[in-house]
Amino acid sequence: MDVLSVRNLNKTFKGGLFEKDRHVLQNVSFSIPSGQTTGFVGSNGAGKTTTIKCLFDFIRPDAGDIHFFGKPLSSESKTRIGYLPERPYLYEFLTGMEFLKLHWNLCFGSSLKNFHESAQTALKKVDLLEAKDRRLRTYSKGMLQRIGIAQAILTNPDLIILDEPMSGLDPDGRALVKDILREEQKRGVSIFFSSHLLQDMEELCTHLVVVNKGRILYDGVLSSFMSEFSSLEKAFAVLKGKEQSNG
Template identity: 50%
Template sequence: MYLIDIILGETCLSVLKISDLHKTYKTSFYKKNKKVLNGLSFSVPEGTVTGFLGGNGAGKTTAIKCILDLCIPDSGEILFFDKKKISLAVKEKIGFLPERPYFYNYLTGLEFLKFYGKLSKMSNQNIIIKSTSLLKKLDLYHYKDQLLGSYSKGMLQKIGIAQALIHDPDLLILDEPMSGLDPDGRHYISEIIKDTAKKGKSIFFSSHLLDDVEKISQNLVILKESKLLYEGQTEELLKTYQSGYELHYSLNSEKHILKLKELSLMQSKIEELIKKGAIIFEFKAVRPSLEEVFVNMALNTQQTHSKHIVNK
């Protein structure tokens, strides 16, 4: 059984729980230490795709490095699965793709996957089966015997995803998996994330491409200047910024749009229009995109921050 959090009376299983994480970096001998994470707390629910957002320097990559024990936090707690701290047994259940991956140029695609499979204690037969299936799925099978040094950026990103998935991890952590990829490459990675999530795996990924995040993640963790700005469902966040509803209809061969704030008024308006002989062809909630919400949130916090400084 995984860690159980009680959120609003509902039970929610989480595969990763971070509490009060602090991290500072020493930039140079004479300068002050730079605080990169300032009491960060959030959790990743089991079996979900969680997007990890934040501007440049918000602390996303540092948080991921702390989660994976690549950086040592100043304080705070990071727990995986059944309240476990990171260990070799926990690492067996995690797959990771770093930002701008660079892999061993002297290995071929197949050798590379075999190497990571062996490190993950997989049997030789299992490695062959899994790597063949992943290489085919990622459209890299024809390049399996080519050195990674000759791979393009998109191919490297794909083979990076393959190494993260080869041992069938329960938690997949991806740092900017779509950055620098063409639309085709981004589509491939999105599909893989969706497929992995369908198998009940949990995915935690950071990205700057908010369109893609909106399409594939059910949950969001948003950072702003080393602190948590939002944690919760993507749907809930977008609803908060929903500005009303739109009814598209035609009357006397003319197209009209009726805008309403409250859903309760809509029913009577529809009945009224039908009586007049209008044809209703679309009804939708007016929601901003995640990108608009993100910019709005960033601006709001900036204004609050500025007001705070002025009041001081």
């Protein structure tokens, strides 16, 4: 069963007095298979973040259907999903541990059953265990990104959705995040992450969703996508060229 199914998603942002309406998403449809890592790739401004915001109803789509685990998004399904936005808001006055506790409470209420064990495990995975009692205001940019990933994996979710998870990280930070995603893969977690960096897709993904100018150009197995090309970069360039010539 697909853990996420999106059908005919449309979103238009109304223009101002002298601006045209922006058709950001146009009949976007794709599926995320269970237990696989799916990359969501496209140039900056292609519609990746808008799509992800629509998934969680942060932005209301004009039309379309979105189902998690076969059903519309609900309080129950939210407990099975880990999420990290592209630009997360982090409460800098909290410590790393307090930040994780806040997200645990938002997910499970006031019950702290299994929290400390889960928090310790998540902090260890992102190499922040020794910094757990420091205020977030003292964290570097890379550390803030890693504590964000820690909250995304905190509850042992069945599906993890990450928007540009390696944005702004140095090479060591990028390598650590990739190792975390590989470890989650081994546990059978379904992963959906967006990026404009094609190398990340080649290294981590089994499936691929390609978006360009709000339209889906490809949704399927990565190996099939690359079978005619020597690299993902060349395949992506050809698809964009075909879409532009047809447009």
